[in-house]
C-alpha cells in the first residue's frame with residue numbers, strides 16, 4: 001500500500017460533473033483571459049472570505065509581488081518577514097529591490113515571533129533617529145509580511161498592534177491559509193493586502209497556476225486591478241508600470257466549482273488532523289513525534305500536518321521504503337539561501353527556524369485520507385522509533 005502525500009484524483013472524481021459543465025461554458029465562450037467567469041469567481045471568493053475586494057492574479061508569487069508594488073515598496077526599503085517560509089515570500093521583496101529583514105519564528109508553532117518582531121521594531125525606531133556612519137539615514141520599514149504557515153495564522157493581535165504603533169503597512173502571505181481564522185476573522189483580512197495561492201496542491205487548488213489579492217481599501221483595490229494589467233484602467237493607457245498577471249478563465253471556472261466544496265474539505269482535513277493527534281498519543285510516541293501546536297484563537301485549516309522529530313531524515317527514508325510519502329517544508333531557511341548571502345546572515349542567526357528546518361516532516365494530508373491510511377502512517381513511525389532506540 002502506497003500512501004501519497006496528496007491525492008487529487010479522488011477529489012477530481014467526486015466533482016467531475018460540475019467541472020465538466022463549468023469548463024464547457026468557458027470553451028463555448030472562447031474567452032480565456034479575465035472576463036465574466038473570472039469576475040464571477042472573484043465575487044464568490046470575496047463573499048466566502050468576507051473581503052471587499054478580491055482580484056484574481058496569475059499566481060501566489062505574483063500576488064505577493066503585486067501587493068508590495070501597490071504598497072509602494074521599492075529600492076532601499078526594508079520588509080520584515082519570517083525566514084521559515086516558501087521562497088516566494090522573500091523573493092517578492094528582493095525582486096523589487098527592497099531588503100528582506102528576517103525575524104525568527106515562535107517557540108511553539110512556525111510563524112514569525114511577534115516578541116522578536118517587537119524587539120526589532122522598537123530597536124529600529126531608536127536607530128532611525130540617528131544617521132549611519134556614512135551620514136545616510138536608515139532604511140524605512142516599508143511593510144511587515146507575516147506568513148500563515150501550514151494553514152495556521154500568525155499572532156495577528158500583537159502584530160497588528162505593532163503595525164499600528166509604527167504606522168507600517170501589513171501584507172499577509174496567506175498562500176497556505178485560505179479560510180483559516182484568527183479570533184474568527186479570516187487570514188488575509190487583517191493587513192492592507194492579503195495574498196493567496198491556488199497552486200494545485202493548495203486547499204483551494206487550480207488546474208495550473210493561480211492566485212488572489214484581497215484588500216478592504218478601495219484605493220488599493222483599484223490600484224491592484226490596474227497593476228495586474230500593466231498599470232492600465234483604460235486599454236492602452238498606462239498610469240503605472242505594472243505587470244501581466246491575470247487569472248485565466250479556465251482556472252477561475254475550476255476554482256469556482258471547488259470553492260463550493262472548500263468548507264467540507266477543510267472540515268475533513270481538520271478531522272484527519274485530530275485523528276493523527278489521537279493516533280500519535282495512543283501509540284505512545286507523542287514525546288518523540290511532536291504534533292502541530294494548536295495555538296489560541298486560531299482555527300487551523302491543515303494545509304499541511306507537520307510533525308517534528310529528531311532523526312527526521314532517517315525517519316523519512318524509512319517511511320519512503322515502506323510506501324509512505326512525506327515532504328520537508330522547508331529544508332533550508334530563507335536567510336541561509338545562497339542568493340541571500342549578501343544579506344550577511346549566518347548559521348545561528350535564527351536558531352528556531354534552523355532547528356525547524358532540521359526537524360519538520362509533513363505527513364500525508366488530504367480530505368479523503370482514510371483512518372486505515374493514517375493508522376499505517378503512525379504505525380510505521382512507531383515501528384521506526386522502536387528500531388531506532
Ligand SMILES: Cc1ncc(COP(=O)(O)O)c(C=O)c1O
Nearest residue numbers: 059060061086088175197198199
Ligand atoms: C507560503 C507561500 N507563499 C507563496 C507561495 C507562492 O505561491 P505560487 O506557487 O502560487 O506562486 C506559496 C506556494 O507555493 C507558499 O506556500
